[in-house]
Amino acid sequence: MTELRIAAVADIHLGEDLRGHYRKKIEGIERRADVLLVGGDLTRHGTIAEGRVVAEELSGLPIPVVAVLGNHDYHSDHNQEIIDLLRDAGITVLDDEGTVVPVDGVRLGVAGGKGFGGGFAGKCASEFGEPETKAFVRHTKDIAERWRRALKELDADHKIVLSHYSPVKDTLMGEPPEIYPFLGSYMLAEAADAEGADLFIHGHAHAGTEKGVTPGGIRVRNVALPVIKHAYTVYCLNGDDC
Amino acid sequence: METPHYVAARVQRALAEDERTTELGIRVDVRGEQVYLRGQVSCDERRHQIENVAREAAPGLHVHNEISLVEVREPGEEEHL
Numbered sequence: 001m002t003e004l005r006i007a008a009v010a011d012i013h014l015g016e017d018l019r020g021h022y023r024k025k026i027e028g029i030e031r032r033a034d035v036l037l038v039g040g041d042l043t044r045h046g047t048i049a050e051g052r053v054v055a056e057e058l059s060g061l062p063i064p065v066v067a068v069l070g071n072h073d074y075h076s077d078h079n080q081e082i083i084d085l086l087r088d089a090g091i092t093v094l095d096d097e098g099t100v101v102p103v104d105g106v107r108l109g110v111a112g113g114k115g116f117g118g119g120f121a122g123k124c125a126s127e128f129g130e131p132e133t134k135a136f137v138r139h140t141k142d143i144a145e146r147w148r149r150a151l152k153e154l155d156a157d158h159k160i161v162l163s164h165y166s167p168v169k170d171t172l173m174g175e176p177p178e179i180y181p182f183l184g185s186y187m188l189a190e191a192a193d194a195e196g197a198d199l200f201i202h203g204h205a206h207a208g209t210e211k212g213v214t215p216g217g218i219r220v221r222n223v224a225l226p227v228i229k230h231a232y233t234v235y236c237l238n239g240d241d242c
Numbered sequence: 243m244e245t246p247h248y249v250a251a252r253v254q255r256a257l258a259e260d261e262r263t264t265e266l267g268i269r270v271d272v273r274g275e276q277v278y279l280r281g282q283v284s285c286d287e288r289r290h291q292i293e294n295v296a297r298e299a300a301p302g303l304h305v306h307n308e309i310s311l312v313e314v315r316e317p318g319e320e321e322h323l
Contacts, residue, residue, distance in 0.1 A: 005320065017287050025314055032317055044264050075264065199323060206267040206282065219323055226267070226282045226312050234320040 002104045002238070004158060005032065007063075009232040010039030010203020011224040013072065014053045023057045025231035030062040033234050034103045039203040039223055040070025040114055040164030043082070051082035059089035064101050066092045066110050070164035070204060074114070094162060096143055098150035106238075109156025111147055115165030115188050115202070116140040119181035144187040151195035158237050159197040161218075163188060166202045170212025171222035175205050189214040198237055246272035249300055253277060256299035262291045268309065270296070277305045282312045 007029055012022055029036060038058065043050035051073075058065050073082055083093045092099050098111035118125045118140045127137040151159060166172055166184030175183060183205050192200055193216030200214060203224040210227055212220040223233055250272040257265045265288070268281040277300050283289050293307040 007317070013284060017285055021285075022314070025316065029317075032320075045261065072264065225284070225314060229312065230315045230317050232317055234317060236320050236322045 002106050004103055004106060004108055004237040005034045006037060006108075006160065006199070006201075006235045006237065007033035007035065007232040008037045008039065008201045008221065008223040008235065009225060009228065010164065010201075010222075011041040011070065011206060011226065012038065012054075012057075013041055013044050013225075014057055015044050015050045016053060019053050019056070022231070026057075026061065029232070033063060033232070035063055035101055035108060036061065036065045036232065037110065037160065037162050037201055038065065038067035039162055039201050040068045041072045041203060041224075042067065042069065042086075043073050046073045046075040046078055046082065048076075048078050048081050048085070051078070051085050054082075055085050055089035055091070058086070058091055064092065065090075066094060066099060066101065066162060068094050068112055068162050068164055069114050071114070096146040096150065098154045100154060100156050106158065107156040109151075109154035109159040110162050111150040111154055111159065111197075112162035113143060113147070115163040115167075116143055116185060117165055117182045118185035118187065120169050120184070120186045123180070124186065125181060140185045140187050144185070144191040147188065148191040148194055151192065151197065159195075161188075161192045161197050161200045163200070163202040164204050166205055166208070166220070166222065167192060167200055168212045168214055168220050171202070171210065171220055172205045172208045174207045174209055183208075186215075189216070189218075189220075192216070192218055199235060246274070249277070249303065253296050253299045256295050257292060260295045263288070263295045265292055268292060272300075272303070275303050277303050278308055279305065280308045282310050284312050284314070286311065
């Protein structure tokens with residue numbers, strides 16, 4: 001079976017002040033990768049103007065681009081408008097759903113969305129007490145359930161979960177442990193482990209580390225720009241040679 | 243003198259909530275009258291804005307801008323999974 005070359009990055013935080021800069025770094029990406037996955041925090045403030053910059057920087061590439069939003073992209077309450085304008089620019093945006101990208105006869109399934117926090121097993125918030133706490137935890141629980149269904153329904157040769165928030169603590173190492181509950185949730189990993197995936201890509205944790213693994217053995221990669229320090233990183237699936 | 247702990251918390255909140263910055267990943271340490279900002283941003287303009295917002299949130303204190311710029315390099319080696 002053909003190898004798949006997955007380029008991934010997150011937390012590009014584009015705005016007017018960076019217009020044109022990121023695009024320069026990804027020119028020629030088609031020689032290195034078959035698909036580009038972008039794990040959220042595409043903007044700084046989540047404004048429509050910033051969303052347009054993102055659409056310009058990521059559109060018209062010779063390879064498919066699949067993205068999710070991050071918490072910054074929600075800040076101005078224009079998340080849906082940003083999704084719409086990215087989709088109009090030919091970018092696939094996952095909002096708790098899945099998609100299949102055909103790559104040279106191989107079906108690459110990608111499922112996911114923004115994700116959310118709550119913390120990790122043994123040290124996490126529970127759906128208990130005040131309505132605000134319950135709503136916080138329920139938001140993650142609902143997302144995880146939608147991802148589980150999306151993964152199950154994917155008819156693909158390989159499956160990748162694309163998220164902004166982290167599914168594990170491993171890739172948060174370097175961040176203050178006190179803020180882990182705001183950086184991810186074990187429920188995201190649990191959903192992926194239940195249905196199976198080849199790779200889990202996320203961002204959000206700028207001070208974290210790149211590599212981790214879910215309790216079920218799925219490789220996790222934190223591709224936040226300040227972590228990988230490259231325009232993107234390429235992960236090769238199913239083969240020794242890319 | 244205001245307790246350094248609360249000054250640091252106020253500066254950190256200002257950096258996250260001020261529309262000019264919205265930076266969540268900046269570490270703020272206050273020692274006496276000295277404020278230290280550490281972290282990474284992607285351009286010099288953002289680095290300066292963070293310093294401005296921090297100065298406004300901690301008037302009268304000396305702000306040390308130790309934030310570094312992330313250099314986005316060309317893609318490196320692939321990882322085979």
